[in-house]
Amino acid sequence: MSGILATIITADFSDMIIRVKNLVRLREQSETIAKMIKGIHLEGPFINGADGYRGAHPQAHILRPSVERMTMLLDACGGLLKLVTLAPEFDAQNRVTKYLHEQGVTVSAGHCDPTFEQLQQAVVAGLSMFTHLGNGCPQLLHRHDNIIQRVLNLKDDLWICFIADGHHVPFHVLKNYIALAGVERTIITTDAMAAAGAPEGLYTLGDIELAVGKERIVHQPGKTNFAGSAIDMKSSDINLVEQLGLTPAQIHQMTYINPMKAFSTL
DSSP states (O other), X not given: OOOEEEEEESOOHHHHHHHHHHHHHHHHHOHHHHHHEEEEEEEOSSSOOSTTTSTTSOGGGOOOOOHHHHHHHHHHTTTOEEEEEEOGGGSGGGHHHHHHHHTTOEEXXXXXXXXXXXXXXXXXXXXXXXXXXXXXSOSSOOSSSSHHHHHHHTTTTOEEEEEOSSSSSOHHHHHXXXXXXXXXXXXXXXOXXXXXXXXXXXXXXXXXXXXXXXXXXXXXXXXOSXXXXXXXXXXXXXXXXXXXXXXXXXXXXXXIIHHHHHXXXX
């Protein structure tokens, strides 16, 4: 089985509701789309709004986690919501995490900076994943106490996702991360935005303008932070073989077996 989790990123809350409903409607109208979209991933709006941590997510639309708002989004997804990325440090008493976990939705930390204790408490509440580790954080971090080290310490409790394009995380660093996290707890994600596979040029994602460069690097024009990727899973597989020397069995584990375990309702 192959497919994607169609991702809606941070936007005006009412627009996010509309976009989710459009996905549900289009999936109902097309058998091809229904086969391709296995579920919905909400990456935002409940993330950390600080520069560096928010990445390309528009600061004006970032919200504090709310069960009421989360219920509205969940209802709009029509049973298709499979994954929510949020910032545990702003989820008071982990209410949204607990609520989603009870609904059978996978909760992932991402674009966030919880303390080690906050991350541990979120895991107890139902957090089970981290979204594209090594990204969604500032380029300059404390050399010892930072979000990357905290997550790797909890590798036995979390599925840890990485982007294997060589840009979001250099290949020699990715090799170290996978060795630490373990193949059995690693998931490779593309984080591909809408223009993945398209020629070099300017594109829009919602109300965000994006530039795809020659090396398939996606930026907001004039900014240095990444804004999603333009890699596909086949290219990721090739990178894992050629750049990291991983075996087909290891790659299959990280790109198929582990995601199926993490999203057991697919």
